Amino acid sequence: MHALKHSCLSLLPLLIGVFSPAIAENQAKTDVLAVLDEAMEMISSENWVGYSDLMIEDGMVYVGISENGQYEVQSRNHKETRETIIDADHIERAWNPTVLVSDTIAVIWHPYDFYIDGVLSHCGIDIWNMIRTNEGWRISSLLYNRQQPPECELHPNGPP
Numbered sequence: 616m617h618a619l620k621h622s623c624l625s626l627l628p629l630l631i632g633v634f635s636p637a638i639a640e641n642q643a644k645t646d647v648l649a650v651l652d653e654a655m656e657m658i659s660s661e662n663w664v665g666y667s668d669l670m671i672e673d674g675m676v677y678v679g680i681s682e683n684g685q686y687e688v689q690s691r692n693h694k695e696t697r698e699t700i701i702d703a704d705h706i707e708r709a710w711n712p713t714v715l716v717s718d719t720i721a722v723i724w725h726p727y728d729f730y731i732d733g734v735l736s737h738c739g740i741d742i743w744n745m746i747r748t749n750e751g752w753r754i755s756s757l758l759y760n761r762q763q764p765p766e767c768e769l770h771p772n773g774p775p
Contacts, residue, residue, distance in 0.1 A: 643716040643752075647745055650752045651712065651723055654743075658707045667697035670754045671746060679760040706730040706775045709741060719747040727759070728770050735774070738767040 650669055657666035667674075670693050678689040691699075712725040723745070728738040739760040746755045760767075 640716055643721065643747075644714045647714055647716060647721045647723060647752050648712065650745060650754065651709065651725075651743060654754065655707055655709055659705050661701060661703075661705055663699040664697055667693055670696065671748065674754055675756045677756065677758045679758070681760070681762070703731045704733065708770045708775065710770055721745040721747075721752065726768055728767075730775060733775075735764075735769070737761040737763060738769055740767070 654666055654669050657663070657669065672693055674693045674696075676691050676696055680687040680689065707727055707729045709725045709727045712723050715722045721744075723741070723743040725741055726738070727741050729736045739762045742758040743754060744756045744758070745752045747753075
């Protein structure tokens, strides 16, 4: 019994070493998704100051638009995002996120749909780039495309 106990105890540091990176990565994914959830809440409540507080000061938002075979890129920086004023009710919903984390950087890719005043405006893919700071995870950039069905999927639960 003593030999078995000793063997198990001697394996403990090895097991901790094997599982620690996985545990840290899972915690980082949880933390990154919490920032995403907060960002979606801020967007849906038109709280652009709160949303911009989740960004780094040099953060950017890029929108890729395709219409009639033409492509357009729109962008806004942290300051422009913070000063956004829109008089409409927004609901943005995300689902099935893919999260990749490597130490101080993370990427989230997910489909989304976006409603304005209860009517579908557009849908597409959001790509959130995040960076770990001393204050926690922050959005360094959001890149998304704006499409219409059937080019993009709508939330599996149907309209909000």
